Amino acid sequence: MQVCSMCKQEAELQSSHAIPDAFFRKILKKQSGKYIVVPGGGNSPIHYSSDSWDTHQLCSPCEIHLNKNYETYAIKLLRGSACKVVKHIHGVTFSGVESHILVGFFISIFWRAANSEHPNYSKVIIPEPWNTEFRELLLAKNNIPLRLATIRLSRLIDRTKNDGFTLDSLKNIVMTPFFRKGVSHKYSFCFVFEGFFIEIFIPGLSLAKRKLPGVLNNKIKIIFVPFLDIFDVPEIVEVLVEGYSKFVDGDVTFKN
Numbered sequence: 628m629q630v631c632s633m634c635k636q637e638a639e640l641q642s643s644h645a646i647p648d649a650f651f652r653k654i655l656k657k658q659s660g661k662y663i664v665v666p667g668g669g670n671s672p673i674h675y676s677s678d679s680w681d682t683h684q685l686c687s688p689c690e691i692h693l694n695k696n697y698e699t700y701a702i703k704l705l706r707g708s709a710c711k712v713v714k715h716i717h718g719v720t721f722s723g724v725e726s727h728i729l730v731g732f733f734i735s736i737f738w739r740a741a742n743s744e745h746p747n748y749s750k751v752i753i754p755e756p757w758n759t760e761f762r763e764l765l766l767a768k769n770n771i772p773l774r775l776a777t778i779r780l781s782r783l784i785d786r787t788k789n790d791g792f793t794l795d796s797l798k799n800i801v802m803t804p805f806f807r808k809g810v811s812h813k814y815s816f817c818f819v820f821e822g823f824f825i826e827i828f829i830p831g832l833s834l835a836k837r838k839l840p841g842v843l844n845n846k847i848k849i850i851f852v853p854f855l856d857i858f859d860v861p862e863i864v865e866v867l868v869e870g871y872s873k874f875v876d877g878d879v880t881f882k883n
């Protein structure tokens with residue numbers, strides 16, 4: 628018998644996703660079951676894939692726990708159907724948001740990615756004791772303290788307009804997560820899916836930086852998500868240089 632990564636009980640493990648299968652399924656449906664992988668660096672060529680980066684990781688009750696308590700709500704929210712969404716010149720405002728669920732959702736992706744054996748998540752690492760702390764908080768459905776991890780959310784756009792990417796094509800990018808090394812031993816881990824750029828700082832940002840636009844807080848009901856031009860994200864620019872022509876055709880998964 629294998630052991631569930633979350634509850635540590637012996638169980639038959641399920642095929643578990645870190646980045647939800649729903650986001651892959653949407654892309655795969657449009658692209659007849661395949662998407663394009665643009666690997667950044669290394670020698671592997673641009674290729675097609677239908678992999679949704681799942682591994683045997685969690686038992687069935689833990690899968691259901693994460694899906695029911697975080698994923699279902701967050702997917703609806705990010706797709707604009709669980710709240711009021713207003714677009715401005717500098718970003719998008721989501722009102723009536725259960726922020727603590729959204730924070731838990733992103734942390735559950737982060738935690739599953741860090742504990743996944745899938746090679747596409749190899750750059751996501753959570754050292755101890757934080758790894759155990761996240762596991763216990765998620766399992767008990769407790770709020771994630773901002774001092775432990777702070778999440779900054781942005782909506783990707785392409786300001787070049789002509790020949791650029793529409794919101795629809797940006798929503799079809801799933802990028803292999805990567806990390807950034809910040810000052811004073813802080814790290815951040817970056818995820819791209821459903822047209823969002825999600826940066827998770829660990830340990831969490833200082834009080835002053837938590838006031839920056841797009842930073843999530845467990846209590847707020849209104850979230851302002853600033854626009855972020857894809858050409859202002861160096862890690863995206865790097866892979867675009869390699870895969871631009873393939874990318875504009877449609878749906879792409881980046882590997883950096």
Ligand SMILES: [Zn+2]
Nearest residue numbers: 631634686689
């Ligand atoms: Zn379990």
